[in-house]
Amino acid sequence: SQKIEQNSEALNIQEGKTATLTCNYTNYSPAYLQWYRQDPGRGPVFLLLIRENEKEKRKERLKVTFDTTLKQSLFHITASQPADSATYLCALDSDSSYKLIFGSGTRLLVRP
């Protein structure tokens, strides 16, 4: 079955630095991958979607890469701010395009 792995350890960085989060997957070749942000006590908020034929996608300070050979996506936040502190989830489509498989998320802490 499909499996997604995100680093369970929190990422702690200094304000202004670039945060890089990793999402690895196995046993599947997804057509697309999504990244969401989740704050404590809130629902996930969609950030970016990248398709299998795209290497990279950018949106303001966010950048996502998708390496189908390595079966890995990297999520970058440049010039990080304390307000970027949250848990970031990656999600893949499954055998049904509408059914997402979520990773357990990586918590990001940006120190002022």
Added chain:
Amino acid sequence: NAGVMQNPRHLVRRRGQEARLRCSPMKGHSHVYWYRQLPEEGLKFMVYLQKENIIDESGMPKERFSAEFPKEGPSILRIQQVVRGDSAAYFCASSPLPGGRDSPLHFGNGTRLTVT
């Protein structure tokens, strides 16, 4: 334009009681999804509904759980005879098209169910 509305935000039930979780999708969205999140785990798909139809309930436990999305009113996730293992955060999401590459999901803030 209000987002996805879920209520109640917190629900406490004793073992054996029924839990009813409600979800009003975003205006114009006819596709609704329910996900469950256990502590330190990822969200798990439960069910996908369109108005008056269950499209995919492959993630729902076979017993005690049911979902509906009537022509009028919110979508309801119903858990009968709750057990402690049902304690989790239940999130509803909606989309204007079938969720996926062309229509990412809009989530509500969830209902946190605690079974005592």
